[in-house]
Amino acid sequence: MRSRPVTAGNNRRKRANIHGNTFMSSTMRKKTKRIHVGQVAVGGDSAITVQSMTNTDTADVPATVAQILRLEAAGCEIIRVAVPDEDAATAIARIKKEINIPLIADVHFDYRLAIASASAGADGLRINPGNIGGDDKIAAVVRVAKDLNLPIRIGVNSGSVEKDILKKHGGPLPEALVESALRSIDRLASLDFNQIKLSIKSSDVINTIAAYRLISRKTDVPLHVGVTEAGGLYAGIVKSAMGIGTLLMEGIGDTIRVSLTRDPVEEVRVGFEILKALHIRQRGPEIISCPTCGRCRIDLFGLAEELEKRLLTRTAPVKIAIMGCVVNGPGEAKEADVGIAGGDGIGILFKKGKVIKKFPEDRLADELMAAVDQWEKTWSTEDLENK
Ligand code: SF4
Structure with missing residues (x-):
């Protein structure tokens, strides 16, 4: 498996080398495939991006756009919105006209909402093949993603692991998350679809780190890294810094999302602070x-x-x-x-x-x-x- 230095790109390489000598000499970034979410590259040798998720009602277009513009100003590079119903899916078309960063539609359970979101102009989809339905439904989503050239993030978490895998491993342990993720990757790969990004999150920091370490050895799909439901400001920052920071130090992770029970602007701030602390990216003072x-x-x-x-x-x-x-x-x-x-x-x-x-x-x-x-x-x- 080829590896490469942890940098934001060529123009950052020298600084990262100077400032992170010890870290740089012992750590290489895991080589993953490069995909695109809208105009933003993820994986390969592209910069490690910072993303967030809105917490407005997606169908409330003015509120959602206002929040995304605040997130953009704070440096957010990819935004995800929840799509719980048809209104939210159709709102994407109007939201997209007002914002400047790629938008990912987050869909659970109903494959039709994924298709509607893609048709409305989403730049990517986040689904969990474990809960989106049978092969025909997955195939329908993949068909639209292929037609529109959209990537799909497979989002595995402790709550989404299939029953048979849970039974086999005795609970949502890192091995179970990894098996579930590999199964989902295989399902999409069998449909000849490879514009995939993967997250494999747990609210437990140790399990999250273990799961990402394991999956990173088994796939070159770009990884979206984060600790899910990390909590309020203090617990959330500590858990995210430990979880995301440890993985990045080991060269694992292509895009990050800090999860806080707060204004999502705080998530972006913390995300960049983690990257800055590790001399990976230097945005802002x-x-x-x-x-x-x-x-x-x-x-x-x-x-x-x-x-x-x-x-x-x-x-x-x-x-x-x-x-x-x-x-x-x-x-x-x-x-x-x-x-x-x-x-x-x-x-x-x-x-x-x-x-x-x-x-x-x-x-x-x-x-x-x-x-x-x-x-x-x-x-x-x-x-x-x-x-
Ligand atoms: S800068 Fe002055 S006030 Fe601040 S810690 Fe040092 S001595 Fe104390």
Whole structure:
């Protein structure tokens, strides 16, 4: 089986090599097939993409479009919508006119909804052959997917494993998820269909990791990685970082979805933070902020929160420091491209540890944003290569 380095693409290779030496030398990304969801490539040597799922009523077109546009602004690259009924399926045509990223229709049980979604303009389908019905129904969905050149994601999870497989393995263990997934891949392959993506999720992190490790050895189908029903913000972030992060470190995963019981914009933010932490992709600023201590004389928590929001849609990889005191802040954050610190009514701006400007404390956020604007004007992808 051929492997390749974990990078977002050629232009990221150098940075990833520089910053991830130990990791890079021991980890190679598993070589998978390349497919396309709309204009976005998944698998092969394409970038590891971040996706999410709307939680609006899909048939409520204005609400769904508004949420997808917010997700796009946060960097979401593929969006999935639930299609529980005919209204949702037909709404896809109107949603597609208003958005810019590929849309996947998520269908359970009723194969006709998958066909209706494809006809309405979905860029891909997510089904589970285990619950979509008999061979004739699968064949009908595959026929439409072939005609329209759409990929299908097989979404296996603990709740979708076939009864005979559950019985054989004594429950939804990783081996059972893998057997169910392989059965579904075979069913589609027997129909001469290979535009397939696969997810094999469990809400248990250890089982998820074990299942992906196993399936990754048995197929070169591109893998959509995530921990399902991961929970609220804290549990969800920890589980996703552990599950997705561990797999990516092992070179497993072509597209990721963080699952949180929250605004899906948070899922996209966390997804990119995981990729950034592993030096796989560098979208947006990296924020360093101190935990504060007894020397802090400003509302650093409020300031950091405000700036995180204001920086959410920025894409340049500027390293930003938000520090709690002027004495130690610049020195503790020497590696930052731009940084601020404050206290006792004074604010300072520093670059690479050097103080370059002083101003009243209430201008801290605005001065930092102005410095980021300036940094972005001079930044280029070449800088990223040399960073
Ligand atoms: S930067 Fe200042 S406030 Fe923040 S942890 Fe360091 S010493 Fe404490």
